[in-house]
Every structure is written in C-alpha cells, then in structure tokens.
Amino acid sequence: MKKYTYTEKKDTRSGFGAGILELGRTNPNVVALTADLAGSLKLEGFIKEFPERYIQCGIAEANMIGVSAGLTIGGKIPFATTFANFGSGRVYDQIRQSVAYSNKNVKICVSHAGLTLGEDGATHQILEDLGMMKMLPNMVVINPCDFNQTKAATIAIAEHEGPVYLRFGRPVIPIFTPADQKFEIGKAISLNEGADVSIFATGHLVWEAIKAGEILAEEGIEVDLINIHTIKPLDSEAILASVKKTGCAVSAEEHQLNGGLGDSIAQLLARNNPAPLEMIGVNDSFGESGTPDQLMQKYGLTADKIVEAAKKAMSRRA
Amino acid sequence: MEIQELAHIATQVRRDIVRMVHAVNSGHPGGSLGCTDLLVTLYFDVMKLKRDGEGKVIFDMDGRDEDLFFLSNGHISPVFYSVLARAGYFPISELATFRKLDSRLQGHPTTAEHLPGVRIASGSLGQGLSVACGAALAKKLNGDDNQVYVLMGDGEQQEGQVWEAATFAPHHKLGNLTAIIDFNGQQIDGPTKLVMNNRDLGEKYRAFGWNVVETNGNDLADLSKVLHESQSDPEVPTLILMKTEMGFGIDYMMGSHKWHGVAPNDEQLAVALNQLPQTVGIEDY
Numbered sequence A: 001m002k003k004y005t006y007t008e009k010k011d012t013r014s015g016f017g018a019g020i021l022e023l024g025r026t027n028p029n030v031v032a033l034t035a036d037l038a039g040s041l042k043l044e045g046f047i048k049e050f051p052e053r054y055i056q057c058g059i060a061e062a063n064m065i066g067v068s069a070g071l072t073i074g075g076k077i078p079f080a081t082t083f084a085n086f087g088s089g090r091v092y093d094q095i096r097q098s099v100a101y102s103n104k105n106v107k108i109c110v111s112h113a114g115l116t117l118g119e120d121g122a123t124h125q126i127l128e129d130l131g132m133m134k135m136l137p138n139m140v141v142i143n144p145c146d147f148n149q150t151k152a153a154t155i156a157i158a159e160h161e162g163p164v165y166l167r168f169g170r171p172v173i174p175i176f177t178p179a180d181q182k183f184e185i186g187k188a189i190s191l192n193e194g195a196d197v198s199i200f201a202t203g204h205l206v207w208e209a210i211k212a213g214e215i216l217a218e219e220g221i222e223v224d225l226i227n228i229h230t231i232k233p234l235d236s237e238a239i240l241a242s243v244k245k246t247g248c249a250v251s252a253e254e255h256q257l258n259g260g261l262g263d264s265i266a267q268l269l270a271r272n273n274p275a276p277l278e279m280i281g282v283n284d285s286f287g288e289s290g291t292p293d294q295l296m297q298k299y300g301l302t303a304d305k306i307v308e309a310a311k312k313a314m315s316r317r318a
Numbered sequence B: 001m002e003i004q005e006l007a008h009i010a011t012q013v014r015r016d017i018v019r020m021v022h023a024v025n026s027g028h029p030g031g032s033l034g035c036t037d038l039l040v041t042l043y044f045d046v047m048k049l050k051r052d053g054e055g056k057v058i059f060d061m062d063g064r065d066e067d068l069f070f071l072s073n074g075h076i077s078p079v080f081y082s083v084l085a086r087a088g089y090f091p092i093s094e095l096a097t098f099r100k101l102d103s104r105l106q107g108h109p110t111t112a113e114h115l116p117g118v119r120i121a122s123g124s125l126g127q128g129l130s131v132a133c134g135a136a137l138a139k140k141l142n143g144d145d146n147q148v149y150v151l152m153g154d155g156e157q158q159e160g161q162v163w164e165a166a167t168f169a170p171h172h173k174l175g176n177l178t179a180i181i182d183f184n185g186q187q188i189d190g191p192t193k194l195v196m197n198n199r200d201l202g203e204k205y206r207a208f209g210w211n212v213v214e215t216n217g218n219d220l221a222d223l224s225k226v227l228h229e230s231q232s233d234p235e236v237p238t239l240i241l242m243k244t245e246m247g248f249g250i251d252y253m254m255g256s257h258k259w260h261g262v263a264p265n266d267e268q269l270a271v272a273l274n275q276l277p278q279t280v281g282i283e284d285y
Helices: A012-026 A044-049 A061-072 A089-101 A129-134 A147-157 A205-218 A236-246 A261-272 A292-298 A303-316 B003-024 B029-034 B036-046 B074-087 B092-097 B128-142 B160-171 B201-208 B220-229 B266-275
Strands: A009-011 A030-034 A054-056 A077-083 A107-111 A140-142 A164-167 A172-174 A189-192 A197-201 A223-227 A230-232 A249-256 A277-282 B068-071 B148-153 B177-183 B211-216 B238-243
Touching: A009 A012, A012 A030, A012 A044, A012 A077, A012 A107, A012 A147, A030 A061, A061 A077, A061 A089, A061 B128, A061 B160, A089 A129, A089 B128, A129 A140, A129 A164, A129 A230, A129 A249, A129 A261, A140 A147, A147 A164, A189 A205, A197 A205, A197 A236, A197 A303, A205 A223, A205 A249, A205 A303, A223 A236, A230 A261, A236 A249, A236 A261, A249 A261, A249 A303, A261 A277, A277 A303, B003 B029, B003 B036, B003 B074, B003 B092, B003 B220, B003 B266, B029 B036, B029 B074, B036 B068, B036 B074, B036 B148, B036 B220, B068 B074, B068 B128, B074 B092, B128 B148, B128 B160, B128 B177, B160 B201, B201 B211, B201 B238, B211 B220, B220 B238
Parallel strands: A030 A054, A030 A077, A077 A107, A107 A164, A140 A164, A197 A223, A197 A249, A249 A277, B068 B148, B148 B177, B177 B238, B211 B238
Antiparallel strands: A009 A172, A140 A230, A189 A223
C-alpha cells in the first residue's frame, strides 16, 4: 500500500470557497448565489472581490434554482449554493424541470452533506441526494474527497457545459491529494494498485479507505484502491478493469446504500462482470444527532468496517 | 403594427389552437384562446426580437440584446407554438405535429427538442417567474437594457415558489421584468375563488413592491397600450393583472373551466372554425 500522509486537515467546503474565488478571478461569467448560507458555503472571499456577481436569494431555495436557470440565458455560469438537503430534495422538481430537463448550465454546489453534518441531526443530514441527482438525465454528480480535490472540481465544472451537482461537507479531514492534481470529470483516480480486492470509495470515505488499505496491507492483502470522485458519469472502464484483476470489490460512501455509488457499481458489475460486492454506507436509515466521528462509528462508515467488508468480499470470491 | 393586422393574426392563431388540439384530441384550448391576444401583441407589436439582415427572426439560447418571453403556465403550449411559428421561428407546417411522437412540439414546451423560441421547459407550475428573474438579472449584469416578460396563470399563484420570486424581483430592483398574470378566474377543479381564493392579487404584488397595472387581456388596443407604457420605474418590476376570458373567441368555450384541458370533437371544431373566419392572406397550416 502506498503511503499517504498529510500535514493539514481542512473542510471540503473551504475547498469550494477557494475554488469559486479563483473562478471569480479567471471567469467573468461566474456568478454565485446563496439562500442565506453565504458563510457556511465559504463565499466571503468571492463576495468581497465580486459583490456585483454575488446574488443573495434569502431562504427561498426553489426560487434560487429557477433564478440560476434564468441566469444561464444570457451566458452566466451560476453556482447555486446551500446545504445539500435544501439543494437537492427540497428543490427536486425545480432542478428536474428548470435545470436538468432544460439542460441549463447551472452548478448546484452543496455543503453539509451526509452524517458528518453531526449535531443538527437527521433533518439536515441528507443521505439520498446522490441517488436523486444521478437519476436525472443530463446531470453530472461529483463528490470529491478533500480540500484540494474539491477546489479542483469547483474550477473544473465551470468548463463543463451543462448541469452539475457538486457535493461536499463541513468536517475537517486530511488533505492528501496534490494541490496541482488535474480534475477530470468522470475519470476515477487510482490511489493504490493491488490484486486482492478492489475498494471504490467516494467523498469523506476515501480517507477511511486509505486507512483500511494500510491495515489490510499489514496482513499481506493488497487493495486496488480507487477514488470515485464522479458518481455520474461513472468511470465504468476503471471499475471493470479493477474487478477483472481482483475478482471482488467494496464500495464506500457517506450515503444511503439505496441509490448511491455502491448501487451504481452493483448495476455495472451485474451487467458486465458479476463479482462479489460488499457495500459500506447507511442502510435504509435516517441519521441522528451526534459528533461526526460518533456518527461515522455508529453507522459503520469507518476504516475497520471497510477492512471487514474487504475480507468478506474476498471470502465470497468463487 | 395596426390593431386590425394584430386581430387578423390573433384569429388565425385561434384557428391553429383549436385545430391542433382537435387533431390529437388532447391539449389545453381554454387558456390558450384566452391568452392569444397577449402573445400576438407581445410577439408582433411589443417585443424587440433578434432579426437577420432580411428581417427574419433568428434564435439563440443566450437571448442577449433582445426582449425575452417565458411561458410559465406551460400547458397553454398551443398558443405559444402557434405564435412562435407565425412569428417565423419554425415552419408553420410543424404545428401539425403537436403532441405527436417524435415532435419538437411536446405537450408542454421544452428545450430538449431544440424548438427555436423556447428557452426553458415549463409544465410543472410556479417556476417561470424565478427563471424570468434570473434572465432579467443576467441582462442587468450584461448591460443589456432589453425587457423580460413572463406569463403565469392565476391558479398558478397558489404555488409557493411564485411568492419567493415575487419577493426577489423588487429586492434586486428588476425594473426590466414584466410579469403577466392570466386572470381568467378558472382552474381545473373550478372557479379559482372556490378552489383556493387568491383574493386581491394586485394588492398582494403591490405589497411585495411591484408596480401593478390592470388590463383587458382580450382587447388588443388596451394590451398594446399597457405593454408599451407599463414600465414606470427602471428599478421596479411590473405586474400586469390581465383579465381574460377562458376560451375567448369561441362562444361555447367562453367563461367555462370545462374547456381547460378538453379538445373539441369534429362537430365542435366546425362550429369553432365558423366563428373564427379565415383571414385573407393568412393560411391554415
């Protein structure tokens, strides 16, 4: 297992804030919208430098989505920001009709996704958004793993013509990807090559998967570890090539098992190369209040659980 | 354009509407007929449209440096399609494909089929005013001083998102935005007053900070005057409360919610076309 180290922990939402500030400087068409969450979405830098391109929408997310769609008619590239729950489930119909079906160049950028929102509890901890968004035709769905990758993804989606859902979070987590790593939509990133078991992780679970890979390596098990930062379009080629090599796989995500990354991989494998797949995620349950770490432990989104899942997948291999 | 000329176009558009809806035995004639005079006035008299050297309308999705129209109550697509075709956005013959398989003229308007003239999908109600706010904002950011128009239904005012947008527009000083409500007092389940009473819509918009004017939406001269003169302040959006009669132009359809989404049969079509005489020089598709 390759050694991954970090010197600093930062929240992925700050990666978004840094990315949109850079975009503001390089792309005059980029505009930022928010629904009373400018601070939470780390927009301060952008607002300070580009007040005329910042649009406060108040607590009215449905309108923010429609306004974003309208801004594209005139060549603007709107980045609509709020919490993941309010930027997906609350406005699903608005996204479906005014953005996805209309194929508008809107970037829906959402923070505080998943259990790691913590103490606010289940009302705010959306675990269904990746599924809802990946079901929409035309929609690109991205879930980056650390500060650097979130910043790179934010910059990359401005170049993509069409709707994008970019999901990130609040807790501080290790920064381990290089600051200059190129972000290619739909192109998964190999973190370690190994022949024993494939691990496909996304978002906050990538670091847990790295830790799991180190534990497994100590036992002589070499993982083929891939960071799936883009849920849709899924990098089918990378996933199938990996499973062809290892014959079994684990998926890991901070999301419901139903409809998430694991679901997409299961569908891909069933159609192309049936192989044992163990899935790490939240199993048909809402979250609850607690610290992010406590919640990740309670709901089994940890390196230890990934290790167990990897061994189970290997044992199921024919 | 002379009012008489607009009236000729409006009559032909009404003929198109009933023929399109009859041909597929589906669609929404009532509101389409009620809003015919508005759309004809907008596209043939009021809006500054992008044109090539020969005066032919041209279409791009950006819509910069021209006036824009958004149809929020997408179910009245027949009037929208007919007016777009007759304004020159696509061949008039294409009206015959309305609601048929593989057509660009979907039951509700969409950008997915790349029909020139349509810049947003609509059908699920309540979203158009928000989109128009965004388009008006983009114009301001681009230094483009053209106007953005959006048409909504009065029943549609029951959607909460409309009031989010109604708050947004005056706050962001969208004086380049004109919203129009088709105030026909009818919705699918009956008179709007009985289904869910909107009470005084004009008073509500005024309280939200809009410039509110009223007009008779089935009087071309009144419409033309109001649409040309309604923008009173460059920083205040305008709401036109447009009284119309559902089914206007066909006596047995007028004033009844029954014709909201019902197509005329062969006999009813003949009666309707008899009441809408073909205008010299403008042909059926």
